[in-house]
Amino acid sequence: MATFYDEWLGFWSQATEKRRRARKVIHEEELTWVKTPQDARIALLVAPETGFATWGTASMVAEIPVGGHTGEHAHGEEGIYIVDGEGCSIVDGARYDWAKGSTLWMPFGARHQHFNRGPVAARYYSYMAIHLEHAIGLAQLEQFSECGPTGRVPDVPLSASGLDQQGRRIVLRWEDAPRRRGTEAGAHSRRDGEVPLKADAAMQAQGASNHSLFIDFMGFVGRGRQDFQNMEIEITGILSDEPSAHGGKHAHMEATLYIIQGEGYSEVDGEKVPWKPGSCVHIQGPQTVHQHFNTGRVPTYQLRCSPGIRTHFFQKIAKERFPYLWFETRSSAEVSG
Missing domain, CATH: 2.60.120.10 (Jelly Rolls)
Incomplete structure (x- = not known):
């Protein structure tokens, strides 16, 4: 009779076969763009949903229309790279300005929202580990408001240094x-x-x-x-x-x-x-x-x-x-x- 140990012995070969069958690349023209409560236009890149064998990670690319903003939400850690455009993010009540080439970090559980303040659509790349969080019971995605046109950016303090009140970097500009x-x-x-x-x-x-x-x-x-x-x-x-x-x-x-x-x-x-x-x-x-x-x-x-x-x-x-x-x-x- 097979035991749990027999199943464990097969884990490596199962993982090897999963990696062999998985995708290695995805191109822009293969993306499936959707609208969500958070983003007016977003597509998954390397993620389990698109056929990749990741370690619980998911990467995405999203666009914020001219004069628009994302929703406000909170979740686990997220890394963001600004591919194009300029704007700002409000993270836990402070404003961080960004432009093309900036890198941002969203701390675990931080409330955040992004605003396009430039003349072209802002495009950003996002990297998360939400599937890893889900596997261990920590994936809690909370939506506070939805994406849409911006009347005015909320009046909150600006962090000129790019650091939060704990001395942690939230944004690093390209230069x-x-x-x-x-x-x-x-x-x-x-x-x-x-x-x-x-x-x-x-x-x-x-x-x-x-x-x-x-x-x-x-x-x-x-x-x-x-x-x-x-x-x-x-x-x-x-x-x-x-x-x-x-x-x-x-x-x-x-x-x-x-x-x-x-x-x-x-x-x-x-x-x-x-x-x-x-x-x-x-x-x-x-x-x-x-x-x-x-x-x-x-x-x-x-x-x-x-x-x-x-x-x-x-x-x-x-x-x-x-x-x-x-x-x-x-x-x-x-x-x-």
């Missing part, structure tokens, strides 16, 4: 995000057939030459977090590679990449996955081997996100069983489309 160049190509590279390098803390902190440019938002492992105190989700920052270059070949736990600029493809566990602006690529983990190639004429900007359960939990406790691996570093050598 204030730290920039750093990747180290020289060739460092840590491995020949075909060689055992890949296990990443130590120093390699993870510097990115080990994976890309030519890093723009830090909520920060990479081992680096500053710009006063963000996120734990459940992480909009790490921008990964960038020059035209005709490719990033390093490596393997790690779950990450999501939303393409802001440029075009190219990724090799994900041996499969070629093309992308362009508006595409969203899913790196499933726990040791997905992948590499990104810029086949366009401008530097690529990939918005990189990862779940907090990876960054602050499993990446630390499971590093011997599922270590972060490097196979080769970035190169400026010409790549084919």
